[in-house]
Each structure stands twice: as C-alpha cells, then as structure tokens.
Amino acid sequence: MSEPKSSQERAKKYLDLGHSEAENHAKTQLELYEKHVKDTSSVTNAISEFFKTNLFGFAWHYLRSRFGPRHPYQAYPRNDDSGVYNLQSSIASRDEITLALLSDWASDTEESDRVAHLVAKHIPDYTIHMGDIYFVGAPKEVEENFTAPYASWYYGASGSLALSGNHEMYSNGNAFFQHLLPAMYIQQGDVRKTQQAGFFCLENDYWRIIGLDTGYTSVGRPFVEILSPPDCHLKKEQMDWLRDVVNIGNPDDKRGLLFLSHHPYISAFREDYARPGEQIRELLGASERPVIWLWGHDHRLVVYNQGRNGKGPLAYGRCLGHGGLPVEIQMPDPTDASKIRYYDRRVRKVLKGHALGYNGFAMLSLSNEKLTIAYRDLEDTCVLTEQWKVDMQNGQLGWEVIQVLPELAV
Numbered sequence: 413m414s415e416p417k418s419s420q421e422r423a424k425k426y427l428d429l430g431h432s433e434a435e436n437h438a439k440t441q442l443e444l445y446e447k448h449v450k451d452t453s454s455v456t457n458a459i460s461e462f463f464k465t466n467l468f469g470f471a472w473h474y475l476r477s478r479f480g481p482r483h484p485y486q487a488y489p490r491n492d493d494s495g496v497y498n499l500q501s502s503i504a505s506r507d508e509i510t511l512a513l514l515s516d517w518a519s520d521t522e523e524s525d526r527v528a529h530l531v532a533k534h535i536p537d538y539t540i541h542m543g544d545i546y547f548v549g550a551p552k553e554v555e556e557n558f559t560a561p562y563a564s565w566y567y568g569a570s571g572s573l574a575l576s577g578n579h580e581m582y583s584n585g586n587a588f589f590q591h592l593l594p595a596m597y598i599q600q601g602d603v604r605k606t607q608q609a610g611f612f613c614l615e616n617d618y619w620r621i622i623g624l625d626t627g628y629t630s631v632g633r634p635f636v637e638i639l640s641p642p643d644c645h646l647k648k649e650q651m652d653w654l655r656d657v658v659n660i661g662n663p664d665d666k667r668g669l670l671f672l673s674h675h676p677y678i679s680a681f682r683e684d685y686a687r688p689g690e691q692i693r694e695l696l697g698a699s700e701r702p703v704i705w706l707w708g709h710d711h712r713l714v715v716y717n718q719g720r721n722g723k724g725p726l727a728y729g730r731c732l733g734h735g736g737l738p739v740e741i742q743m744p745d746p747t748d749a750s751k752i753r754y755y756d757r758r759v760r761k762v763l764k765g766h767a768l769g770y771n772g773f774a775m776l777s778l779s780n781e782k783l784t785i786a787y788r789d790l791e792d793t794c795v796l797t798e799q800w801k802v803d804m805q806n807g808q809l810g811w812e813v814i815q816v817l818p819e820l821a822v
C-alpha cells in the first residue's frame with residue numbers, strides 16, 4: 413500500500429488522460445509540485461517551488477525526452493539468457509500453471525492497490541505487467557508501484573515480468589530498463605534469472621506465451637514522426653529472436669500460441685496497430701492457425717470477435733487495459749461495435765460527471781491442452797470465463813465461454 417492519499421483526487425488526475433508526451437510530463441511535474449506544496453508552509457516558497465519543479469522541470473523533462481536518446485535496446489542473447497523459459501508451477505503437487513495479467517495497472521491508485529491485493533489472494537505462479545507506468549515511467553513511478561517496500565505489485569513465485577507501454581517510452585525507457593527490469597525475474601528450476609529484455613517466451617508442452625515489445629517503437633521522434641508515424645513494429649532484434657530462437661515458424665510445432673503486447677492489434681475505440689501482426693504472420697509462414705492475443709492500452713475490458721487486422725493472423729483478441737486507471741465504458745461507433753463480442757460497461761461510480769467502470773485483471777490457468785481465462789474485477793467478481801483447447805495434431809483452437817455476466821453482452 414502506498415503513502416496515504418485521497419483516492420478520489422488521485423483518480424481524478426487520470427480522467428481524460430491525454431496520450432501526448434507533453435501532457436503526461438506535465439502531470440508528473442504536477443505530482444512533484446503538489447508534494448512540495450504539502451511539505452511547505454510558506455506560500456512564497458510554494459510558488460517558487462512551482463516554478464522550479466513544475467515549469468522548469470516540465471520543460472526539461474519534455475525537451476530531454478523529445479530530443480534526448482532512447483535507452484539502448486536490449487535483446488537476447490544477453491547474459492547467457494535466451495529469453496525462452498519453461499513454465500513451472502510454484503507448488504510441486506500442482507500441475508496447473510496460473511498467470512495473472514495486468515495492463516495499464518501502474519497508476520498507484522486505490523484501485524490499482526485493490527487489484528494487486530486481489531491478485532495476491534489468488535496466488536498466481538506468474539504475474540505480468542503488460543505496460544504503461546503512469547505518467548511517464550519515471551524512476552519514482554516505478555518505485556511507487558513496483559519496488560518500494562509499500563508498493564503493491566504482487567511478485568509471482570515462478571516469475572514476474574514486464575512489457576513496455578508507450579508511457580515508459582515517454583521518458584525514453586530509462587527507468588523501464590534500469591529500474592524495472594532488474595526487479596523482474598523468472599524462476600528456472602531453483603535458479604532465479606533477472607529479466608533481460610522487454611520481450612520473452614514462456615512455454616510448456618502445449619502452449620507458448622510470447623510477450624511482445626511494441627512499446628519501444630510506439631513513440632515518435634520530433635519531425636520524423638510527421639512523415640513516418642510510430643507503428644509499434646517489432647524491431648529487428650526481436651524479429652531475429654522470434655525466428656531463430658523461439659522458432660515460431662516451425663511447421664511441426666502445433667502448440668497453442670498466445671501473444672501479449674501493450675498495444676492493440678485490433679481496437680473498436682482508437683488506433684490499432686496492424687504492423688506487429690503482419691510481422692508475426694510473415695514468421696508463421698503458410699500456417700493459418702488462429703492465435704490468442706491479449707493487449708491493453710485502452711482502459712477497458714473487451715472481448716473481440718475473432719478477426720484479423722491487415723495481413724496479420726486470425727486472432728481471438730482481448731483488451732484488458734482496465735488494471736488501474738479510470739475505466740472507460742462508452743460504446744464506440746456502431747460500425748466498430750460489430751467487432752465486439754463482450755464488453756464490461758457496468759458503472760462502478762461516477763466521478764466529476766464521468767461514469768467509470770470496474771478495474772480488474774485476467775487470471776490464466778494452463779492445464780494440458782486447456783487454457784482458461786477468468787476475468788476478475790476489483791471486487792473479486794468473475795465477470796467472464798472462457799476456455800480454449802488446442803488440437804495438438806493441427807494447432808487449431810476450440811473456444812467456449814464457460815460463464816459470463818449478462819451485462820457484458822453487446
């Protein structure tokens with residue numbers, strides 16, 4: 413649990429959160445300023461602190477991020493690590509493997525704390541943060557959410573891993589690579605390995621869970637972005653790894669494929685990104701196997717109809733960006749709404765005239781051919797449970813809904 417705070421005040425800052433770097437830097441600086449005001453009795457002092465921390469700090473942060481260099485990319489092999497790991501249960505007598513997935517969670521809100529405490533209650537073997545540390549992935553923000561003694565992130569006994577979102581890259585990825593990844597790890601037998609890069613593959617005899625880095629290429633550079641907007645493409649190092657180390661194009665490998673990324677492959681609400689999917693399909697070759705793809709970025713819980721974007725693979729797409737930020741529940745335009753199968757639009761509370769939905773996370777359970785995902789909200793209600801079964805002869809996926817709240821139907 414973090415320092416005492418007014419959850420309402422904290423949540424309000426995230427309402428109407430823009431996606432520009434400038435706005436997010438401004439909000440980070442505002443947080444610093446408010447802390448100074450709280451710690452200062454003199455008004456004069458507070459005003460001078462405002463200029464010092466907010467205005468100049470903002471300008472410096474913003475300019476440095478816009479023109480400064482990105483943190484160097486990290487890829488496998490690195491420190492004798494291939495980035496491919498065997499899934500293992502943290503309880504010797506249990507065959508089932510469980511993973512909790514949280515996206516857009518790291519907001520240090522009352523809601524994110526509640527979601528994390530709920531994750532802890534379910535004791536998953538693995539926990540994965542699928543990106544976006546608010547506001548700009550600064551060292552302090554990594555600390556507040558993940559590494560401080562009072563931070564609420566739950567570390568799975570078998571592993572705890574992170575993907576980068578766009579917000580981490582608003583500060584050039586420095587804190588992501590230098591502070592967050594060193595705190596993340598994977599257990600291989602009795603050996604604990606530190607996460608070495610912003611992507612990874614977890615696998616067993618039936619499933620491969622591949623975390624993709626779409627964050628590093630999601631933020632453009634000044635001027636260049638006008639001619640060439642960021643497309644979240646997979647960098648060459650990641651493509652080489654997928655092709656040569658993960659070997660996802662192996663036609664004899666019929667294991668079920670589950671992709672995780674921060675950025676949406678499909679969205680009914682805002683921009684989606686076809687390029688990573690097209691790159692994946694190039695590597696998959698002639699195979700027409702469907703894949704499962706989970707992402708965040710949109711602050712809501714959405715189950716999409718099976719579909720594809722551009723020349724990407726046929727995918728069961730799910731958006732679980734409802735980890736910690738105020739959850740959006742508006743419907744998209746009718747033409748886009750047809751992409752949606754289920755959507756959690758239940759109103760949890762109204763704040764400043766905004767109807768907000770339920771935060772939550774996804775709990776995956778792997779049991780031989782079966783993969784089950786239970787979506788739980790912050791009150792521990794299971795809003796939807798779905799299950800896939802992979803046919804190990806041809807890699808095809810059977811899908812069924814086990815349980816769903818009637819309100820989620822679209």
Ligand SMILES: [Fe+2]
Pocket residue numbers: 544577578579674708709710
């Ligand atoms: Fe995002």
